[in-house]
Amino acid sequence: MKFTLATLLFISSLSLCAQIEGKVKDTHNQPLPYVNIYLEDSYTGTTSNDEGNYSLEISERGNYTIVFQFLGYSTIKKEVAVSSFPYKLDVVLTESTISLDEVVISTAEDPAYRIIRETIAKRKENLDKISAYKADFYSRGIWRVDSVPKKILGQEVGDFDGALDSTRTGIIYLSETISHIAYKKPNSFKETIIASKVSGNDNGFSFNSAQDANFSFYENTVDLNAQIVSPIASNALSYYRYKLDGVFYEGSKLINKIKVTPKRPNDRIWEGTIYIVEDDWQLYGLDLKTTGVAIQVPFVKDLIFKQNFKFDITENTWVKISQTIDFSFGFLGFNGDGRFIAVYSNYDFTPVFEGKTFSNEVLYFEPEANKKDNLFWEGKRPVQLTEEETNDYIKKDSIQELRKSKTYLDSVDAKNNRFTLLSPLTGYTYNNTFEKWELGYKAPLPGINFNTVQGWNGNAGLTFFTWYDENRAQWLYVQANANYSVAEDRLRWQGTLTKRFNRFNRLQLSAFGGSEVRQFNSSNPISPFINSIATLFFERNYMKVYELTYGGVSWYQELFNGVRSSLSVSYQNRKPLFNKSNQVIFPQDDIQYTSNNPLHPNDDTTAAFDEHDVIKTNFSTRISFAQKYMTYPDGKFNYGDSKYPVLTLEVENAIGASDADYNFTQLRARINQEVKLGTIGEFSYNLKGGTFFNADNISFVDYQHFQGNQTRVGTSGRYTNVFNLLPYYTLSTNNHYFEAHAEHNFKGWVLNKVPGINQLGFNMVVGGHYLSTHDNKPYGELSIGIDQLGWGKYRLLRLDYVQSYFQGETKGAFIFGLKFLNLFE
Numbered sequence: 001m002k003f004t005l006a007t008l009l010f011i012s013s014l015s016l017c018a019q020i021e022g023k024v025k026d027t028h029n030q031p032l033p034y035v036n037i038y039l040e041d042s043y044t045g046t047t048s049n050d051e052g053n054y055s056l057e058i059s060e061r062g063n064y065t066i067v068f069q070f071l072g073y074s075t076i077k078k079e080v081a082v083s084s085f086p087y088k089l090d091v092v093l094t095e096s097t098i099s100l101d102e103v104v105i106s107t108a109e110d111p112a113y114r115i116i117r118e119t120i121a122k123r124k125e126n127l128d129k130i131s132a133y134k135a136d137f138y139s140r141g142i143w144r145v146d147s148v149p150k151k152i153l154g155q156e157v158g159d160f161d162g163a164l165d166s167t168r169t170g171i172i173y174l175s176e177t178i179s180h181i182a183y184k185k186p187n188s189f190k191e192t193i194i195a196s197k198v199s200g201n202d203n204g205f206s207f208n209s210a211q212d213a214n215f216s217f218y219e220n221t222v223d224l225n226a227q228i229v230s231p232i233a234s235n236a237l238s239y240y241r242y243k244l245d246g247v248f249y250e251g252s253k254l255i256n257k258i259k260v261t262p263k264r265p266n267d268r269i270w271e272g273t274i275y276i277v278e279d280d281w282q283l284y285g286l287d288l289k290t291t292g293v294a295i296q297v298p299f300v301k302d303l304i305f306k307q308n309f310k311f312d313i314t315e316n317t318w319v320k321i322s323q324t325i326d327f328s329f330g331f332l333g334f335n336g337d338g339r340f341i342a343v344y345s346n347y348d349f350t351p352v353f354e355g356k357t358f359s360n361e362v363l364y365f366e367p368e369a370n371k372k373d374n375l376f377w378e379g380k381r382p383v384q385l386t387e388e389e390t391n392d393y394i395k396k397d398s399i400q401e402l403r404k405s406k407t408y409l410d411s412v413d414a415k416n417n418r419f420t421l422l423s424p425l426t427g428y429t430y431n432n433t434f435e436k437w438e439l440g441y442k443a444p445l446p447g448i449n450f451n452t453v454q455g456w457n458g459n460a461g462l463t464f465f466t467w468y469d470e471n472r473a474q475w476l477y478v479q480a481n482a483n484y485s486v487a488e489d490r491l492r493w494q495g496t497l498t499k500r501f502n503r504f505n506r507l508q509l510s511a512f513g514g515s516e517v518r519q520f521n522s523s524n525p526i527s528p529f530i531n532s533i534a535t536l537f538f539e540r541n542y543m544k545v546y547e548l549t550y551g552g553v554s555w556y557q558e559l560f561n562g563v564r565s566s567l568s569v570s571y572q573n574r575k576p577l578f579n580k581s582n583q584v585i586f587p588q589d590d591i592q593y594t595s596n597n598p599l600h601p602n603d604d605t606t607a608a609f610d611e612h613d614v615i616k617t618n619f620s621t622r623i624s625f626a627q628k629y630m631t632y633p634d635g636k637f638n639y640g641d642s643k644y645p646v647l648t649l650e651v652e653n654a655i656g657a658s659d660a661d662y663n664f665t666q667l668r669a670r671i672n673q674e675v676k677l678g679t680i681g682e683f684s685y686n687l688k689g690g691t692f693f694n695a696d697n698i699s700f701v702d703y704q705h706f707q708g709n710q711t712r713v714g715t716s717g718r719y720t721n722v723f724n725l726l727p728y729y730t731l732s733t734n735n736h737y738f739e740a741h742a743e744h745n746f747k748g749w750v751l752n753k754v755p756g757i758n759q760l761g762f763n764m765v766v767g768g769h770y771l772s773t774h775d776n777k778p779y780g781e782l783s784i785g786i787d788q789l790g791w792g793k794y795r796l797l798r799l800d801y802v803q804s805y806f807q808g809e810t811k812g813a814f815i816f817g818l819k820f821l822n823l824f825e
Contacts, residue, residue, distance in 0.1 A: 020082065021055040021384075022089040024048045024068060032070055032093060034324050034341070036308050040065040040077060043135075043310075043347045046382040047322050053384045058082065071275065071285040071308060072096055075250055098246025098257060112242035112258045119232045119281040126282050127218040129317050131185040134351040136178070138343040138382045139208035142389065143173040149333035171392045173338075174199035175206035178380055182351065188358035189214070193365045195372045195380065200396030200403075203470050205370055205632055211362055213323060213342040215305070217286060221268075221678045224295045224303065226747050228268045229679050231260045231288070239269050247278075253311065254278035260288065266758045268294050268679065268748055270305075282318040283309055292329075293761050296747065298793035299331035315349050331793055343382045360561055362639070363630035370633075409434040437466035442481065449528035452541040452593050454517060455487025455581035473503040473634045483516060487580035492516055503635025505558045512570075513551035517577065520544050520598055520608070521705035525728055530711050539584050539591045542710050542728060544598040546608075546701060549573040552616075558636075562627030567619045574614070574701050576607035598729035599700060609699040614657040623647045645673035650690075654702060661697035664734075666690055666704070672720070681747040681763075686720040691736035703732040706739060706771060714798065714817040719743055723769050723781055724815045725804040735774035743767040745787060763787040765800070780805045785815070796820040 024035045031052025038045025039058070048054040058064065061082050066089065069075045073093040080089060148168045178195040182188075191210045198204035220234055221227035229239045243259040256276045262269040272288035285308045292300030304326040309318040323342040329335070385393070402408050413431045427443040444458035451457070461481035468474040480495040494514030501507040519525070526534075531543040552570025559565055579596050594601035597608045625644035630637045650668040657663045668690035675683045690704060708726035716722070720741040745765045752758045769781040785800030798817025803810060 019055045019057050019085060020064070020066065020080065020087045020089050021053070022091065024052045024054060024070075024091050024093060026073070027092060027094055032073070034306065034322065035068055035070040035073075035093065036310070036322050037069075038067050038310070038321070038345075040067050041313070043321070043345045045321060045343070045345050046384075047341065047343050049384045050386045050388075053386075055086075055381075055384045057379065057382075061085075068093060069308065069310070071273075071287055071306065074248070096246075096248040096257075098248060110243050112244040112256070113237075115244070115256050115258065115276055115278070115281075116232065116236065116242050119276050120234060120236060122281045123218050123232055123234065126317070127216065128185065130183075130315065130319070130349060132183060132349070132351055132353075134180065134182050134346075134348040135344050136346040137181045137191070137210045137213075138176070138178050138345075138380075139206075139210070139213060139341060140176045140383060141173065141206070141208045141338065141340045142171060142175075143336060143338040144171050145169060145334060145336035147333065147335045171199070171388070172336075174389060174392050175204075175208055176377070176381065177206045177208045179210060181210045182353065182357055184353065184358060189362055190358055191363045193363065193369050195376065196365065196370045197372065197377060198370070199393050200400055202397070202400060203370065205365060205634075208340065209363055209630075210342070213325075213340065215307075215323070217274075217283060217307070223676065224290070226268050226294065226296045227676060227678050227681075228270060228290055228294060231270055231274055231286075232283075233679075235679065239263055239267055245273065250277075250284065250311075253280070253284075255284050264752055264758055266293060266748065266761060267752045272304075277318060280318065283307070284318060285309060292793075296761075296763075296788065298795055299329050299334075301328040301330060303327045312347070312349070319347060320344060341383055345382065360626060360628050361631055362628050365632050367633060406434045436468065437464070439464050447528075449532040450536055450581075450583070451528070451531060451543050451545065452535060452579040452581050453487070453545055453577045453596055454485030454490075455583065457483060457485040457517075459483050469634070471503075471634050473500075475500050481514075485517070485580075503632075503637075505636070506556065506564075508556040510554045510556075511552070512554070515547065515549040517545045518548045520546060520701055520703075520729065520732075521707070523705070523707055525705075525707050525709065525722075526711065527715060530713055530715070534711050535593075536583070536585045538586070539588050539593060540710070541579075541593045544596055544608075544729065545577055547575040547577055549575070561629060562624040562638075564622045564624075565620065567617070569615070569617050572614050572616055573611070574609065574699065575611045576609060578607075579604065598732075609701060610659065612658045612662055612699065614654045614662055614699075617653045617655070618650065620648065620650045623649075642673075645671050647671050652702075654698070662699050662702070664695035664698045664702060665693040666695070666702075667693075668704075680749045681745050683742070683744045684718060684720050685740070685742040687738075687740050689736070689738040692734050695734045698734055700732070703734050704737055705729060705732045709815070712813055712815055714800070714815050715819070717787075717798075717817075717819050718745075719767055719769075719783070719800070723771060723779070723804075724783065724800070724802045725781060725811055725813055726771070726779060731771060731773055731776055731779060733773040733775055737771070737773045739772075740770045741767070742769075751786075761788055761795075765798075767800075777807055783815075785817075787817075 024032045026032055033048055033050045033052060035048040036045060037048065037054050037056055046054050046056045063081050066078045066080060067075065068091050070093055072095060074096050076093065078089060078091065080087065146169045175198045177193050179191050179193040182190045189211060196206045198206055215222050217230045217232060219230060221229055229236060231240055239262060241261045241263055245257045245259045248255050256278060258274050258276060260274055261271055270288040270290050274286045275284040277284050287306050289302055289304045291302055292298055295303065306324045307320055308322045310321045312319050321344050325340045328337040413433055417430050419428060425443050425445045427441055429438055429440040431438045440463040442461040442463065444460050448456065448458040459481055461479060464478040466476050477498045483492045492515045494516050496510060496512040498508060498510040526543050534540040534542060550570050550572045552568060554566065554568035556566040577596055579593060582593060595604045597603055597606060599608050600606055624642060624646050626642065628639040648670040652666040654662060654664050670688045672686040677683055706726060707722040708728040709722055709724045710727055714724065720743050743765060745763055747763055750764045751762050765785045765787050767783040771779040781802055781804045783800045783802040785798060787798045788795045789797035789799060796819045798819065800815045801812065802815055803812045
């Protein structure tokens with residue numbers, strides 16, 4: 001019944017629209033997708049779909065001149081007298097007549113280079129030509145898969161809520177947005193989404209946005225995870241070769257068709273064709289391709305950009321009216337492709353902005369934006385749906401209510417809730433999706449590890465999660481965990497209860513308590529997995545721990561845009577621990593386990609501190625200056641990318657200690673940032689400092705400990721919070737301190753210029769690290785390394801050579817970066 005009703009609504013809506021419709025083909029009777037179609041001397045327009053079909057909305061009957069424009073084909077104009085609707089107009093486009101007769105060919109240099117130099121010279125002027133505008137924006141995104149495995153790493157993949165058919169193929173994402181956008185030079189931008197549609201989810205919100213589609217090739221680089229050099233960048237001649245492939249006329253304008261090829265294939269570059277208007281030295285269009293290797297997203301195969309521009313007589317400039325981005329991907333058995341379409345219309349280059357038009361809010365969803373019906377979409381959608389897309393909407397909308405029903409959700413849960421023989425070791429989750437809750441069992445595997453205090457130990461626990469709305473903006477999470485250590489024959493319990501109230505200010509309250517074994521450095525500088533290997537195989541027990549019994553509460557909230565604060569208050573009992581196990585797989589005569597006392601590694605009887613009770617408070621504020629954000633009906637989402645650093649301030653207090661000497665106050669500050677530097681890579685830094693008050697005799701637990709590393713193994717993708725050759729507790733302090741970390745990833749800017757090596761896709765990384773404390777001379781490190789090591793799509797390795805400098809001594813070592821190790825934690 002629902003399928004029939006949806007179909008009738010869809011078909012009947014077609015006849016209610018005032019429109020000119022038809023199909024665009026080439027001379028071989030093949031449909032032409034993404035042809036720009038618009039009323040002459042206006043921005044009222046549309047674009048043909050994958051099947052060449054189009055629908056141009058007009059307001060009333062009358063005489064019109066319709067322009068059909070497509071890269072590589074001659075632009076044509078059709079004069080029509082519309083007396084009834086819908087008005088049928090099919091068009092055949094012929095390939096552009098490419099000629100070089102008017103070009104003087106030089107044997108010394110291809111004439112394309114003159115054109116490119118002229119265009120580069122006017123790049124900045126063209127970039128800044130339009131100082132302000134308003135426009136309408138339409139976007140459609142689609143992801144298809146043509147092969148999806150049933151399981152990955154033993155886990156069921158499922159059918160993506162009915163998206164996959166019996167052959168494991170189908171559309172897994174289809175969505176549209178219609179919005180109003182506003183821009184003011186230099187970087188003020190605002191998008192208001194008036195309609196959003198997600199196939200199969202009438203409560204969903206599209207992630208297509210004008211901000212994410214805002215790519216300008218007049219910029220030196222195009223940001224696609226990596227910075228890809230534009231063919232008309234100021235330094236483009238160092239990256240590309242050019243060849244004039246022909247010229248043709250668009251009215252009185254001479255258009256140059258130029259082939260672009262990279263000088264070095266593995267640079268961050270494009271390949272394809274650009275069209276440049278003679279004398280204007282502006283883009284008429286482009287058709288360019290890059291690869292997943294270039295953008296450093298290995299699962300992406302190809303990424304193809306097409307942009308089309310229209311001449312605006314009033315502004316005397318060429319304005320972007322459409323953009324398509326095609327991509328293909330493959331990873332872990334998933335293979336597929338997708339496309340994002342963007343259409344710009346109704347430009348206003350003399351806009352009047354209200355005082356509150358521009359702010360840090362760059363995107364806003366109007367209320368009920370995701371509740372528009374088919375009649376609305378058929379009247380507003382500038383690019384017709386293809387038959388495949390229409391069927392996907394109809395199919396998924398028809399089964400949407402079914403998939404929300406208790407009967408269906410219970411049947412899916414029954415399948416997923418099956419308990420197997422391995423569940424006690426690998427874990428188990430029981431779902432009741434209709435009632436919005438799930439109960440989980442956390443199994444010992446793969447978390448079993450070894451240390452000299454607990455011996456072999458492992459965790460098992462229960463979790464309960466319930467949510468109160470379809471998009472899980474509000475939820476409650478309860479967790480209980482037990483840890484058993486063989487050497488101590490001891491069972492310890494911990495638990496947390498957390499409630500999140502909304503997605504706008506992320507208000508979150510927690511209560512927690514229990515007993516556990518913790519590292520002296522609460523940042524956990526050594527992972528249990530790596531420590532187990534170092535201990536059992538190399539007799540290096542670097543991890544130093546104590547017992548913490550605690551209970552407390554915490555609060556977290558974004559007070560206002562860009563300022564997030566948290567406060568925790570807890571009672572704590574700290575107790576020293578001693579080695580209980582001397583087990584080793586490969587014993588070495590000249591090495592033996594050190595004690596669990598980080599202050600006296602050779603003393604097995606003295607504790608690093610006395611057992612005590614204390615009340616700890618910690619208040620933290622994180623300030624993201626000029627934080628840009630998006631407002632959805634169910635929440636606020638911050639943009640992580642900012643041109644300003646992030647400042648974090650903390651106050652830590654210990655009061656009411658059973659030993660008065662253990663009371664203290666510490667102030668901490670941190671400033672960090674990642675800076676994109678175009679073609680030469682990304683620079684990141686992290687500066688931290690702090691000081692103690694009334695802390696002369698505090699517990700060693702509360703010292704400021706620094707992120708050292710003695711294992712020669714790195715576990716993070718970026719080393720801006722670690723000293724890779726510093727012993728874990730050698731420079732711990734209860735006085736003032738300052739540390740600085742900086743790292744620059746050249747993103748291929750260096751290695752891609754080295755013959756042979758440039759075929760491997762590696763990145764050179766250099767870094768520097770500095771630590772100064774009140775009690776010691778400064779400690780420093782310099783490093784040089786290679787990132788993106790691996791094979792094919794699997795680039796999870798890194799290798800660095802690090803040199804340290806401390807008290808007149810210099811040491812060097814290789815650090816092996818294993819970025820996948822967090823899978824074992």
